[in-house]
Amino acid sequence: MTESMKITVDRRDGIALIYTDGYINNQGGEEIARVAYELIDGGYKRLLLNLEKTKIVNSIGISILIEIIEKMIEIDGRLAFCNLTPTIDKTFHIMGLAQYSSIYPDEASAVEQQKSAE
Amino acid sequence: MAKSAVLKEVIVTLPMTPEIERDACEKASAVARSMGMSQDKIDEVKIAVIEACLNALQHSKATLREFELELSILGGAEPEALQIAVRDTGVGFSRTQLEGRKPEKPGLRKRGWGLKIIEGLMDEVHIESGASGTTVVMRKTR
Numbered sequence: 001m002t003e004s005m006k007i008t009v010d011r012r013d014g015i016a017l018i019y020t021d022g023y024i025n026n027q028g029g030e031e032i033a034r035v036a037y038e039l040i041d042g043g044y045k046r047l048l049l050n051l052e053k054t055k056i057v058n059s060i061g062i063s064i065l066i067e068i069i070e071k072m073i074e075i076d077g078r079l080a081f082c083n084l085t086p087t088i089d090k091t092f093h094i095m096g097l098a099q100y101s102s103i104y105p106d107e108a109s110a111v112e113q114q115k116s117a118e
Numbered sequence: 119m120a121k122s123a124v125l126k127e128v129i130v131t132l133p134m135t136p137e138i139e140r141d142a143c144e145k146a147s148a149v150a151r152s153m154g155m156s157q158d159k160i161d162e163v164k165i166a167v168i169e170a171c172l173n174a175l176q177h178s179k180a181t182l183r184e185f186e187l188e189l190s191i192l193g194g195a196e197p198e199a200l201q202i203a204v205r206d207t208g209v210g211f212s213r214t215q216l217e218g219r220k221p222e223k224p225g226l227r228k229r230g231w232g233l234k235i236i237e238g239l240m241d242e243v244h245i246e247s248g249a250s251g252t253t254v255v256m257r258k259t260r
Contacts, residue, residue, distance in 0.1 A: 023140065055161070056143065058168050059231040087161035087239070094238040095231050 005031045006053075009039070015114050016044040017107070021053035028054075029064030036068045036079075045077030046114050050107055052083035062095055069100050078102070078117065082110040119244050119257065122192035122199065132171075134183040139171035142187050146202055149189045153197035155260050162239040163200065163258050169232040170204035170254045178208025178252060192257075199241075199259045210247040 005028035006021040016039045022028055036047055049065075065079075072079045080102040084092065092098055104110035128149060132138050143164040150160045167187075174185040188203040213233075233254075237243050242257040 025137070056140075056164055056168065058139070058165070058172060059235055060172070062231070085161055086158050087165055090162070090239065091165055091235055094235055 004028075007031060007035050009035060011044075012111065013115060014044070015046045015048055015111060017048045017050055017111075019050045019053070024051075024054055024057040024061035024065070026060045026064070029061035033064050033068055037071070040071065040075065040077070045072070045075060046117075047072065047077070047079045048107070048110050048114060049079065049081045050083050050110075051081060051085075051088060054088070055085060057088055057091060059095070062091065062097070066095070066097065066100075069097065073100065078114065080104060080110055080114060082107050119242055119255065122201075123194060124190050125193050125197055126191040128189045130187050131184050132187055134175050134180070134185060139168045139175065142171045142204075143167045145187065146189055146200075149191065150200050150258070153191050153200060153260055155200065155258070159258055159260075163202070166236045166239045166256055166258075167202060167204070169235050170202070170256065173232050173254065174204055174206040174208070174252070177211065178206040180206050180208035180251070182207050193260075197260055199257050201255065201257045203253055203255045205251065205253040207251040210249055210252050212247070213245065 004022065008019045010017040018032065018035055020032060024032070039047060069079050082104040083106060084103060089103060092103065102113065104113060130145065132142060146167045147160050147164050150163050186205040188205065190201040191197045192199045192201055236254065236256055240256040241259050244255045246253045
């Protein structure tokens with residue numbers, strides 16, 4: 001049953017777009033964190049997580065995303081999300097992620113907002 | 119929770135193995151789909167089931183490393199609601215004790231969101247917990 005999280009990264013105009021494909025549980029969350037911290041070490045302060053291909057999450061996976069948000073706050077960076085299913089969006093709101101990061105309906109508006117926030 | 123007629127019931131016992139919550143959520147999803155529930159509601163049911171299973175897997179401390187998943191379609195002439203019960207034989211917990219826990223540090227709370235997520239996604243939730251285990255019963259109207 002175990003399927004690993006597939007992640008691809010696109011670096012564009014100073015923003016790192018991270019595309020997830022799979023279940024964000026503890027392993028999925030750790031994999032996203034590993035990629036995010038590598039990007040931060042490489043100088044990226046604006047990360048955008050595109051969750052279009054993620055249909056299920058759990059609270060442990062989201063708690064790892066919260067750790068990434070905290071790291072971004074520490075370095076005065078930004079982590080944003082786009083293309084969430086309505087249920088994942090609702091779950092993020094329940095857990096308070098929306099207060100500490102931006103959530104956009106699609107990638108184009110997210111990239112535009114992230115650029116204009118520079 | 120109000121009593122309703124059970125139109126169909128599926129009870130399975132699942133082992134407490136890594137990622138078994140995915141199996142449970144797929145079973146709940148199949149039953150929800152069979153009763154004509156919308157995809158958004160099915161997605162909410164799936165995440166709630168995942169969280170209920172994780173509670174059993176991570177916090178029940180059950181000696182018997184299995185738990186029960188009960189899926190019931192409730193209604194009259196037509197299916198009206200899906201009721202899901204996740205039952206473990208662990209040590210139980212006190213809701214007051216959970217709510218009294220302080221976050222590890224100021225700011226975002228990382229752990230202990232399972233029940234809040236279940237309550238936020240489902241229409242009705244009832245929890246029974248004691249020395250012989252915990253049962254989380256949740257309901258979603260069609």
